[in-house]
Amino acid sequence: MDGFAKYLVRRLFQFFLVIFLGVSLAFVITKLSPVDPVEQSVSLMTNFGATDPRAVELMREALQELYGLKGSMIEQYLGFWGRVLQGDFGPSLSSFPTPVMSLIVSALPWTVGLLTLALIITWTLGNLLGALAGYYRNNTLLKLSGAAIMALHPVPAYIIGLVLLLAFGFIWPVLPISGGAQMNLQPAFSFDYIRSLILHGTLPALTLVLVGIGSWFISMRSLVSNIVTDDHVVYAELGGVSSSKIFSQYVARNALLPQLTGLALSLGNVFGGAVITEFLFNYPGVGRLLIQGIYRGDYSLVLGVTTMSIVAVAVAVFIIDLIYPLIDPRVRHG
Amino acid sequence: MLDLVKTPVATDDVLKVEGLKAYYQMNYFGVRREVRAVDDVTLTIKRNEIYGIAGESSSGKSSLIKTIAGAITPPLRVVEGSVKFDFGGETLDVYGEPQRMKGARWQNLSYIMQGSMNVLNPVRKVKHAFHDFAFRHMGLSEREFRAKVEQHLKRIGLDPRVLESFPHQLSGGMRQRLTIALATVCEPDFIIADEPTTALDVLVQQDVLALIKDIQQRMGASIIFVTHDMTVHAAISDRIGIVYAGRLVEEGPTLDVFQRPQHPYTAHLIASLPRLGDKTRRSALPGKPPNLADPPSGCRFHPRCPLAIDKCKSGNPPLENRLSGRVACWRAGEVVAA
Amino acid sequence: MFKILRDLLRYNREFAIGFVLTLGIFLFALAHFWAPMPDSAIYLLPPDMPPSAQYWFGTTSRGQDVLWQMSSAIWNTMLFGITVTILSRLLAVAVGMISGYLGGKWDEALMTLNDTMIALPNIPILLLVYFVMRDSMSWPVLAATAALLGWNYDARLIRSVTLSLRTREFTRHAVFAGMSVPQILIRQHLPYVMPVIFFTAMNNLIWAIGLEVTLSVLGFSDINRPTIGGMIYWANQHQAIIAGIWWWIAFPIVAIVLLFLGLFLLAISVNEYIDPRSRLSRMGV
Ligand SMILES: Nc1ncnc2c1ncn2[C@@H]1O[C@H](COP(=O)(O)OP(=O)(O)OP(=O)(O)O)[C@@H](O)[C@H]1O
Ligand code: SF4
Ligand SMILES: [Mg+2]
Numbered sequence A: 001m002d003g004f005a006k007y008l009v010r011r012l013f014q015f016f017l018v019i020f021l022g023v024s025l026a027f028v029i030t031k032l033s034p035v036d037p038v039e040q041s042v043s044l045m046t047n048f049g050a051t052d053p054r055a056v057e058l059m060r061e062a063l064q065e066l067y068g069l070k071g072s073m074i075e076q077y078l079g080f081w082g083r084v085l086q087g088d089f090g091p092s093l094s095s096f097p098t099p100v101m102s103l104i105v106s107a108l109p110w111t112v113g114l115l116t117l118a119l120i121i122t123w124t125l126g127n128l129l130g131a132l133a134g135y136y137r138n139n140t141l142l143k144l145s146g147a148a149i150m151a152l153h154p155v156p157a158y159i160i161g162l163v164l165l166l167a168f169g170f171i172w173p174v175l176p177i178s179g180g181a182q183m184n185l186q187p188a189f190s191f192d193y194i195r196s197l198i199l200h201g202t203l204p205a206l207t208l209v210l211v212g213i214g215s216w217f218i219s220m221r222s223l224v225s226n227i228v229t230d231d232h233v234v235y236a237e238l239g240g241v242s243s244s245k246i247f248s249q250y251v252a253r254n255a256l257l258p259q260l261t262g263l264a265l266s267l268g269n270v271f272g273g274a275v276i277t278e279f280l281f282n283y284p285g286v287g288r289l290l291i292q293g294i295y296r297g298d299y300s301l302v303l304g305v306t307t308m309s310i311v312a313v314a315v316a317v318f319i320i321d322l323i324y325p326l327i328d329p330r331v332r333h334g
Numbered sequence B: 001m002l003d004l005v006k007t008p009v010a011t012d013d014v015l016k017v018e019g020l021k022a023y024y025q026m027n028y029f030g031v032r033r034e035v036r037a038v039d040d041v042t043l044t045i046k047r048n049e050i051y052g053i054a055g056e057s058s059s060g061k062s063s064l065i066k067t068i069a070g071a072i073t074p075p076l077r078v079v080e081g082s083v084k085f086d087f088g089g090e091t092l093d094v095y096g097e098p099q100r101m102k103g104a105r106w107q108n109l110s111y112i113m114q115g116s117m118n119v120l121n122p123v124r125k126v127k128h129a130f131h132d133f134a135f136r137h138m139g140l141s142e143r144e145f146r147a148k149v150e151q152h153l154k155r156i157g158l159d160p161r162v163l164e165s166f167p168h169q170l171s172g173g174m175r176q177r178l179t180i181a182l183a184t185v186c187e188p189d190f191i192i193a194d195e196p197t198t199a200l201d202v203l204v205q206q207d208v209l210a211l212i213k214d215i216q217q218r219m220g221a222s223i224i225f226v227t228h229d230m231t232v233h234a235a236i237s238d239r240i241g242i243v244y245a246g247r248l249v250e251e252g253p254t255l256d257v258f259q260r261p262q263h264p265y266t267a268h269l270i271a272s273l274p275r276l277g278d279k280t281r282r283s284a285l286p287g288k289p290p291n292l293a294d295p296p297s298g299c300r301f302h303p304r305c306p307l308a309i310d311k312c313k314s315g316n317p318p319l320e321n322r323l324s325g326r327v328a329c330w331r332a333g334e335v336v337a338a
Numbered sequence C: 001m002f003k004i005l006r007d008l009l010r011y012n013r014e015f016a017i018g019f020v021l022t023l024g025i026f027l028f029a030l031a032h033f034w035a036p037m038p039d040s041a042i043y044l045l046p047p048d049m050p051p052s053a054q055y056w057f058g059t060t061s062r063g064q065d066v067l068w069q070m071s072s073a074i075w076n077t078m079l080f081g082i083t084v085t086i087l088s089r090l091l092a093v094a095v096g097m098i099s100g101y102l103g104g105k106w107d108e109a110l111m112t113l114n115d116t117m118i119a120l121p122n123i124p125i126l127l128l129v130y131f132v133m134r135d136s137m138s139w140p141v142l143a144a145t146a147a148l149l150g151w152n153y154d155a156r157l158i159r160s161v162t163l164s165l166r167t168r169e170f171t172r173h174a175v176f177a178g179m180s181v182p183q184i185l186i187r188q189h190l191p192y193v194m195p196v197i198f199f200t201a202m203n204n205l206i207w208a209i210g211l212e213v214t215l216s217v218l219g220f221s222d223i224n225r226p227t228i229g230g231m232i233y234w235a236n237q238h239q240a241i242i243a244g245i246w247w248w249i250a251f252p253i254v255a256i257v258l259l260f261l262g263l264f265l266l267a268i269s270v271n272e273y274i275d276p277r278s279r280l281s282r283m284g285v
Helices: A002-032 A037-046 A053-067 A073-086 A100-135 A140-152 A157-171 A191-227 A231-238 A243-280 A286-295 A299-327 B061-069 B098-104 B126-138 B142-156 B160-164 B172-184 B202-219 B230-236 B254-259 B264-271 B310-314 C002-011 C013-034 C066-102 C104-118 C122-136 C139-149 C152-166 C169-176 C181-217 C228-237 C246-274 C276-283
Strands: B013-028 B031-046 B050-054 B076-087 B090-093 B109-112 B190-194 B222-226 B239-244 B247-253 B320-322 B325-327
Touching: A002 A073, A002 A299, A002 C104, A002 C122, A037 A053, A037 A299, A053 A299, A100 A140, A100 A191, A100 A243, A100 A286, A100 A299, A140 A191, A140 C246, A157 A191, A157 A243, A157 C181, A157 C228, A157 C246, A191 A243, A231 A243, A243 A286, A243 A299, A243 B126, A243 C122, A286 A299, A286 C122, A299 C122, B013 B061, B013 B222, B031 B061, B031 B076, B031 B222, B031 B247, B050 B061, B050 B230, B061 B076, B061 B190, B061 B222, B090 B098, B109 B172, B126 B142, B126 B160, B126 B172, B142 B160, B142 B172, B172 B190, B172 B202, B190 B202, B202 B222, B202 B230, B230 B254, B239 B254, B239 B264, B247 B254, B247 B264, B254 B264, C002 C013, C002 C246, C013 C066, C013 C246, C066 C104, C066 C139, C066 C152, C066 C181, C066 C228, C066 C246, C104 C152, C122 C139, C122 C181, C139 C181, C152 C181, C169 C181, C181 C228, C181 C246, C228 C246
Parallel strands: B050 B222, B050 B239, B109 B190, B190 B222
Antiparallel strands: B013 B031, B013 B076, B076 B090, B239 B247, B247 B325, B320 B325
């Protein structure tokens, strides 16, 4: 248990460090800006006509208060931590006076749902195909699908999504290309609503799957083709163990462990892909919220989403780290 | 000339290797390389016999034994010759009948490979290995099988609780014993073992050797056994074969080979063994072991042989019967054992 | 070097295809220096012309020639990618080699920092940087930011190579001979680290170009400087898809897919050439 305890302490330390550095980084970036967010917001608002200089001055005060931009740098920094810990980033400017946090909370299920589903499909399919391709090296079908997957792999999410959107939205318009569900349907456990959810989620999920599957496929295939030459596999083959058993218990099982670590490391990237995909398909998740926030100059929204996504990714990584020892006996038993 | 070789009775031979050539053939970015690791080896092993193979590192011992076990993977390929076993009167051609060969594995024939510390799957408990390798051959119920495995482990000096461990929780010596247990649990007719004791310290090594000998006697199996350690051969082998640069250069009953080596290389191997009370330093063999991708012409030993004559450079000496064994040397028997 | 290139071209199909694709695209991008009009000029040509003998890839709704826009765009995009790659290689090499060579506490600290940065999501951070910089965001600033986010995986790889060099005989000799740490690292170890740097550079280039495309597609870069993503951004602004100006979108997409494919093929074949393990699997053929 000693090794396991050590592992846990390390992971926990890493978790807090990621959050500490991530949140601090977000703070520092806002401070490095040559643009004053208050001035920016003020000019944005005065564009709509409110030009009374006294009102502007009041607004300036209020915004400084709101954004936590009063006092010394240290005070502002500590204040920022206070906001993060309370989950209070003030009201959104673009959807005034809705608090940023409640915007995030209502967008979060969409993103988590879409990402979890896409990630499970991507990881399972990519690893399965990769493992098969690494084990049955001479299978033509696997070689072909491998080539297709590898060719897609370097293409950025936006381009893949755009091609899918053109293909299934314009050239052969069979799938909805915008939104999370049909507008006029009430969220409910009804057949219609769920059907609409699935249809709307198909293209975004497919985009994420196509974007992500390549790296799993490639790394799994190379892991497996290395494991295949390991002594324990060669020996099992000599022992006449059936090839399906060797594949599942001697090869794939061993290769899945490092792939699980890879899952934790990839989450940051996957989230990035989700931001782009959500925006492209106008999917009502956190990513779309972020990009809309940028277009609308909504300081508190952008800062809130960025900070929360850093925290959320760190939590997800930590959860995977906690699951890992349950699966790898070498960590569990030190 | 004395000829002590008993004419072999056909049914008494378990393994027949004939004219076996196995090369590592590589082709990478247009560069071809061929390493002739097993070059024209012919040998026979009898029932109930421990046959030892000796030779310096890189001489092709493992390659030979792998080829015999049907355990070769590219780039190693059989180029010529055959390996045939005889199990209960039925001939099994290792490279002619892959399906039957698969069926015979572990049932009739098991293999302990070099560096077998790592043959156990690191992420599964040891018991699964026994189940995967042996269960289907034993015709027992799960419970009987478990009991049988535990009993076998005890005999080998292992606590049956190791079955519930993962390999990384066991010491090297325990893992080595486990692989021997795994290779013998089905009581096969033929065991192929590549350096099963090399990684162990001397005390454990003694144990493991005694164990192998014991298993062989109790089960009546034949064993082909590789080690470069001549003292191990002296302790356990009935007959030994000396391999030099991919070729079998001498073969005979262990005692005879030790007492009257016929080949200069064998003589050197034996002369360099440390002896009790002897303080003189052993002379090292001059020169380097040959490069098997480009072996010397004629007798491959000639660049290092103290007895070499002109004929040795051009003609490859055939392996011929002599005294109680066989030897491949133009000047066989002219050596005086030190 | 030349011989390696020749061998790879002759015996590795992936490399040959990748090389030809990348070279072709590079030459196409190079052509923009001889473009008949400046790439910033708008409404110079009749807008919305479909592909024809005169305008091979058609014209945009902003009156630009898609062909020449693409030529400049690919050039700028590649320039961005290469800048990021060089900057992030410098970081990765410095951190990786120092961490691997010094070992101990330094190693632990640097690698903890490294792993922490791996766990941070890049896109939101880049978006935040863009958001606070706004109009003062120029492509070199963006490249520097991307470089700061893109060195972690590779620093780890380089570290492991250096770690194995540290205990080698020649390192000890160099230490006894009184060479300083930077001297040892640069003169003795760098040559061994070179292949890793080269391989990771290919992957990093692909990543950086992908990043540039992504950000400029959203309009989060200097939109007046032609880039592939920027072309798609403008096409979206003008609703090119709905208006049926397909060539404004299709050609940039094709160009980018070909470029990625070329670079990717180069990357995997170079990796295979460097990595002895995958070399083995090929030898069996
Ligand atoms: N996978 C391989 N690819 C290419 N050549 C190989 C390979 N394995 C072994 N060889 C070469 O084949 C020759 C014989 O090797 P082998 O492993 O059979 O020697 P050995 O007698 O068992 O040595 P040791 O006592 O060190 O185990 C050596 O020259 C070796 O370099
Ligand atoms: S054949 Fe010649 S070279 Fe070879 S061992 Fe005999 S004497 Fe020496
Ligand atoms: Mg060997």
